[in-house]
Amino acid sequence: MAAPSFFVTGDADADAFLATDPLALVVGMLLDQQIPIESAFAAPRRLADRLAALDVAWEAGAIAAVDASVFLDVFGRRPALHRFPRAMATRVQAMCAAVAEDLDGDVARLWRTASDGATLHAALCALPGFGDEKARILLAVLAKRFGVRPSGWQDACAPFGDDQPRTVADICDPTSLQAVRAWKKAQRAAGRTKADPTAAVSTGAPGTGSTPGRAIP
Secondary structure (H helix, E strand, C coil): CCCCCCCCCCCHHHHHHHHHHHHHHHHHHHCCCCCCCCHHHHHHHHEEEEEEEECCCHCCCCCCCCCCHHHHHHCCCCCCCCCCCCHHHHHHHHHHHHHHHHHHCCCHHHHHHHHCCHHHHHHHHHCCCCCCCHHHHHHHHHHHCCCCCCCCHHHHHCCCCCCCCCCCCCCHHHHHHHHHHHHHHHHHHHCCCCCCCCCCCCCCCCCCCCCCCCCCC
């Protein structure tokens, strides 16, 4: 059986980590703000490697248990894993603490047990660091890229469940990455957000919303 795939960073190891480790995927989504998409989703692999050098396992409970000052040093060490290392390091540890305490360290339980899209959206919103839009985008990622499609998922993640290349959920190769970049640039120029109606833009690539990837564990 072919290994799951999730193209976004352009780095095979980082992308494979996202495809096979649910916690890595959620951490990448948490960090996906105010920095390039590739940097946000490459960060989990880099963070795991830095923690491994300290004999810290890539597990929610272990990450949450790291002394906050030590974790900030790991997170902010050059090259820093985010533009705002202090704030995002705190959010990552808070999210991992919640996963360890509420889900026994198994964040994928959220989508394995969700009865429908609305339930999954609410569960994702409850994660520290996740607001409504970030939860909707992660739900779209799970549906489009990993085939996690509970009933009502498109309504629950709207408007990110459509075929317009607009977020990481719509990236499957370098062409679609550029399509998302072009769309975001046009939206910014028009004073619109990711959730607003689409501004006129020629991306040169079709939407990817209807093509699910392989299921994440």
